[in-house]
Amino acid sequence: MLGNQRPTIALAIGDPAGIGPELAARMVADPEIREAGSLVVVGDARVLSRGAVEAGLALDIDIRGPNEPLSPGGRPVLRDLGHLDPESIRLGTSSEAGGRSALDNFRTCLEMGKAGLADAVCFTPFNKPAMKLAHPPYDDEISYTAGILGTTGPASEFNVLEGLWNARVTSHVPLSAVAGLITEARVLRGIRLTHASLRDAGFAEPRIAVAGLNPHAGDSGNFGHEDDEIIRPAVETAQRDGIAAEGPFPPDTVFLRANKGEFDAVVTMYHDQGQIAMKLIGFDRGVTLLGGFPFPICTPAHGSAYDIAGRGVAHPGATRAAILLAARMALRQAERTRHSETRPAELV
Known part of the structure; x- marks a missing residue:
């Protein structure tokens, strides 16, 4: 799995005006997440830093530029896109800038998966009005993902609760x-x-x-x-x-x-x-899985929670469950691939 025994999970920071930055920071510091996979957070370092302050956390993370090699496997990595000053975002308010940053983060993660640089993709909550402001053709994550990955087969959202x-x-x-x-x-x-x-x-x-x-x-x-x-x-x-x-x-x-x-x-x-x-x-605790794509794509089933943004009280349970599900599914996919590669050609 990209040079190590744990799946690499690309985590896009969602809407910066909601609880997404706080949840991303909590995942970086979560020992269960660190054990389950190699986490690569994608977004602006300043946004993640604000999320860490909201959560009351000091993050141990390796910061890389948008074009630097990642080499995941040790401590969590931040792919710093440097594209959004959090001071320009009003908490609890949809904005074109916020939607654009979330889409950029998500697209980068999907492209990592497509290129084999991530085994699964996760994201903290998006805000659909902000996404529409930034990208008017945006309907939902299913159609957007299919467009980025170039897939044409059946795909659907699944809600997963344990x-x-x-x-x-x-x-x-x-x-x-x-x-x-x-x-x-x-x-x-x-x-x-x-x-x-x-x-x-x-x-x-x-x-x-x-x-x-x-x-x-x-x-x-x-x-x-x-x-x-x-x-x-x-x-x-x-x-x-x-x-x-x-x-x-x-x-x-x-x-x-x-x-x-x-x-x-x-x-x-x-x-x-x-x-x-x-x-x-x-x-x-609920998770949304985008099924029908070449790799698992998961997110918490709840929204961006504008009403509690910036207060440091976001519950991390659903985000943790989303990443853990993505990691388990990525491991199973890797096992199937290894199994098919080791079987005699006439049996594959």
């Missing part, structure tokens, strides 16, 4: 558009990507529940026909493919069953159908 995963068929679209976007092909693609991503994370035989779209999963057609005519056939096709998928289940109870351990993941039909449940279960 042993429970949530995927969704549609994401950042108006609720009024959801029903028209629910097709058998999209649902099946979501199930397959969920299965593959869970396998990448170490689940040998993932158990997947699929939520219905309508109340009571349509109630045999009384409340809509999408559940029986679109979602159920997709589940049946997945089952024929050998995937342990079941459903569609009523959306208002499926997470109760999953949270009790009956399923490893729930595939939902739209953004809030799963997000509300997952954040109620564990807001401070």
Whole structure:
């Protein structure tokens, strides 16, 4: 793994007006993070320094310029882009400058992953209005990442809370558009990507529940026909493919069953159908994984928390969980690569 036995994790500092700098500083000082991987923070040294002051930490970090070789493996490294004076940013306020710095940091991390200089990418919370100010075509991290990496295959956000995963068929679209976007092909693609991503994370035989779209999963057609005519056939096709998928289940109870351990993941039909449940279960521990890309990309599931920016009280649990998940998935990818390289050619 880039010359050492631990994965190299590129961590982009997110929105500088929120809690992102504080969380990045806390990760640099976290012994569990240091043990799990070689951390390369990407951003402006002055922004990270302000985050350290907010967190009350003195950081032990190796600072490198934007074009200097990194040679990760020892203490954490900061790739100092030198592109943002934190004094120009008003805490708790979206700005073009803040969005531009976060995008620059994220793009640099993605390019590191693409070039083989990082085994996984993480980022502290972004602020979407700031990102839009800096880059008007910006929709979400999925489309932006696909553009930078040049990938065209299926990709999706997953919310991960310890042993429970949530995927969704549609994401950042108006609720009024959801029903028209629910097709058998999209649902099946979501199930397959969920299965593959869970396998990448170490689940040998993932158990997947699929939520219905309508109340009571349509109630045999009384409340809509999408559940029986679109979602159920997709589940049946997945089952024929050998995937342990079941459903569609009523959306208002499926997470109760999953949270009790009956399923490893729930595939939902739209953004809030799963997000509300997952954040109620564990807001401070939830992770968002961008699945379907060549390397793991993870972030805490919560936002930039403008209301507590600069106060030094940000909870690090979700950010820590994001980096640890990325590190575990990167290790598994490396193991699979080594295994395939050592197998006889006729068996690969």
